[in-house]
Amino acid sequence: MSASAYTTRSTHACFGGVQGFYSHASGSTGTAMNFAVYQPPQALAGARVPALYYLAGLTCTEETFVIKAGAQRLAAELGLMLVTCDTSPRGLNLPGEAESWDFGLAAGFYLDATVAPWAPHYRMGSYVNAELPALIEAHFPALPGRRGLFGHSMGGHGALVSALRHPGVWQSLSALAPISHPSAVPWGQKAFRGYLGDDPAAWRAYDACELLKAGARFPGPVLVDQGLGDQFLAQLQPDALEAAARDADQPLTLRRHAGYDHGYYFIQTFVHDHLAHHARLLKD
């Protein structure tokens, strides 16, 4: 399989479009990577459409959002392509890779690792911000330059830091219950120590709050939703994100929702607001 080709694992008619599951040989990770694409009816009729990329959280795969979020119906109405990917490389059998659910497999944290044994393969930052959009735009009817990015939890962190680090790649941004200040919380500290080494100075490049403090900006409004019944609230630090955005004059709407936990019922409830946010910005 060449680096630019992909194989189709399955396709399913869905709200007049097609939900497909695919695999390709990734040059970023040096492994096979699974991804999924929802093509709305407009794309099947021959139009190129904006693409909204979703980054999932710890323990997830490219399938989680597709089967749990209930986003395809509105994506069909809005004419949005939905793209999801896996949350880490797989099949490497690196030492320690499968010992915990918050590091290694399904916990790639959307960064490019710099220390052994992770550095040659745990390169989800390059994968998400360069290789995957190039693959999608070469082989699916996605409009180049009309890319949105959002995600949940670890994937919300991935969306925020990707768009702050690569503002020219992404034209719209949002997050659901993101890990907003990873270098200050156990999930992020464990991942960053493992992938980036012991020096916290290196962690700032992948921390949304620290990026904002250092001058990074996303050139557009950012939408974040957070449940107040979230069992992982202490790992997420929405107040820190709000303060960093305020100090940086970064437009941010952070909505807090009483009673909602961290799971996909929360995501199902608010995902349509995120699709509408992205559609408004990507179709301007």
Ligand SMILES: N[C@@H](CCC(=O)N[C@@H](CSC=O)C(=O)NCC(=O)O)C(=O)O
């Ligand atoms: N260890 C638990 C919890 C895992 C979990 O809640 N994962 C979240 C993301 S947490 C931060 O990135 C998730 O999205 N899970 C998928 C789901 O379907 O809810 C476990 O393994 O269950």
